[in-house]
Amino acid sequence: QSALTQPASVSGSPGQSITISCTGTSSDISDYNFVSWYVQDPGKAPKLIIYEVSYRPSGVSNRFSGSKSGNTASLTISGLQADDEAHYYCSAYIGDNILFGGGTKLTVL
Amino acid sequence: QITLKESGPTLVKPTQTLTLTCSFSGFSLSTSGVGVGWIRQPPGKAPEWLALIYWDDDKRYSPSLKSRLTIIKDTSKNQVVVTMTNLDPMDTATYYCARRSQISCWDHWGPGTLVTVSS
Numbered sequence: 076q077s078a079l080t081q082p083a084s085v086s087g088s089p090g091q092s093i094t095i096s097c098t099g100t101s102s103d104i105s106d107y108n109f110v111s112w113y114v115q116d117p118g119k120a121p122k123l124i125i126y127e128v129s130y131r132p133s134g135v136s137n138r139f140s141g142s143k144s145g146n147t148a149s150l151t152i153s154g155l156q157a158d159d160e161a162h163y164y165c166s167a168y169i170g171d172n173i174l175f176g177g178g179t180k181l182t183v184l
Numbered sequence: 185q186i187t188l189k190e191s192g193p194t195l196v197k198p199t200q201t202l203t204l205t206c207s208f209s210g211f212s213l214s215t216s217g218v219g220v221g222w223i224r225q226p227p228g229k230a231p232e233w234l235a236l237i238y239w240d241d242d243k244r245y246s247p248s249l250k251s252r253l254t255i256i257k258d259t260s261k262n263q264v265v266v267t268m269t270n271l272d273p274m275d276t277a278t279y280y281c282a283r284r285s286q287i288s289c290w291d292h293w294g295p296g297t298l299v300t301v302s303s
Binding site for chain 2: 119127
């Protein structure tokens, strides 16, 4: 069982915005800014889309944004597109451990 | 261009030891702040971090698997090797190596290698 909790699934229509949450079990996320987000297409390796809570790597669309409030980090995808349909994972570096969330399947209706 | 690639056996018997090699290019593991680590992902499940080695040979392990893991680096060959002892069918997964950047995230990943543990 992951120590970072994500909703198992979210869905939205093209053009809409969705938000995926990532909640820690204690004060882990709130005390650290080392939260990152990854997107994974079937059969592929995860790909970094957000680091240090809210920064986008070069080449990642500005439709992806990250934030944090208390012990919950969030990924927002605006202007949903069909090819955003994938699994999304959060990750946090907490003390001597690197945790991943259980993952969220995004369905674009 | 940064690339990483995993290599090793695809089938391992229970109780055996697994050795995987990550060969990388486009960066140096002697650069301050950089690390290379291993992450696995059982079929249909979330990724799980295993081990990480930094440029200064600092090594970190998942607390739940620490007793079974060893990670080493060969900077001259641009390789990182992880060994996991006492394999069990529950260790069946795709094993990825990835670069740990100075900004504490996995910014480049290998394609992964599926390891099946079965007799």
